[in-house]
Amino acid sequence: HDRSYNKSGVVDTYKSKSDTFLSQHTFNKETYDYTLGLEYNKASADFQTNINSYSSSVKENRYVTGLFLELDKVYNDNILSFSTRVDNISDFNTKQSSRVGWSYNNYRASYSQGYRLPTLYEMYGIDSYGYNGNPNLTSEDLDSYEIGYSNNWLDTALFYITEENSITYGNSTYSNVTEGGTSKGVEVGLNKMYNGYMFNSNTTYTEAKLNTGAEKLRRPTWTNNSSVSKIIDDLSYTVTMNYYGKHKDIDSSTYNTINKDAITTFDFTMNKDYNNKLFYIGLYNITDEKYEQPDGYNQMGINVQAGVKVTLW
Secondary structure: OEEEEEEOOEEEEEEEEEEEEEEEEEEEOOOEEEEEEEEEEEEEEEEEEEEOOEEEEEEEEEEEEEEEEEEEEEEOOEEEEEEEEEEEEOOOOOEEEEEEEEEEOOEEEEEEEEEEOOOHHHHHOEEOOOOEOOOOOOOEEEEEEEEEEEOOOEEEEEEEEEEEOEEEEEOOEEEEEOOOEEEEEEEEEEEEEEOOEEEEEEEEEEEEEEOOOOEOEOOOOEEEEEEEEEEEOOEEEEEEEEEEOOEEEEOOOOOOEEEEOOEEEEEEEEEEEEOOEEEEEEEEOOOOOOOEOOOOOEOOOOEEEEEEEEOOO
């Protein structure tokens, strides 16, 4: 990802790269399947921001090697699943994450243990206003619970997530706080074909707070992604609306906690499948909305993206 920001007549650069190698194989048995896999990822961040008197930078790499196992078993029309993964991560201890799931007809439930790594900027970034990353940050540890229901047009779920070692900002750096926090909410997905048009809508309502009662940063209460698609002469046309609701953020100049307004953008894309290739072109942020996400980082105005995806086997 290589892009330039332009704010107040000053241009700065942002570069990030992620290379992933993934290999997995599924073994099929009479009443169960199991999958073994290996994944390797190298992520790098290299940017230098200069906007008037403000500058920030980071230049670091992260390496992750993961081994994973997934087991799925059918028992009296119930589907039971178990998965576990062990990751060896540069600058961190070995991390393990696991999940147990159950489904029957249209119903499902799951419990999982996971983690979120701090970003490279949270650990190693610096800026001209006194910010210094904290290389001693540990991961946020998560326990997630979900129950859901789905049919041919509706997919909905209730979720509850507890968090330990939450990463929070204060005193010009990030740190882990032991009190953690919780996130709870509901997700609703709707998919319906009508008169040759496919309508899709996914809405999430979230209450995300630290155990102190403070709202978590950059966790909007409402988000929505909705689209309308139609296929004409082997071309798929899609109009998409993206809504990112009101939320808390850190002011990029004063570092005070601020309220950020909701933002709505619209996209138009065209896709075509041909001989194991997917050709696509899109016009994004059609209304040319000007917004920062997170605060201080301009997002792209109206822009065009095109490409091709090739399936080898």
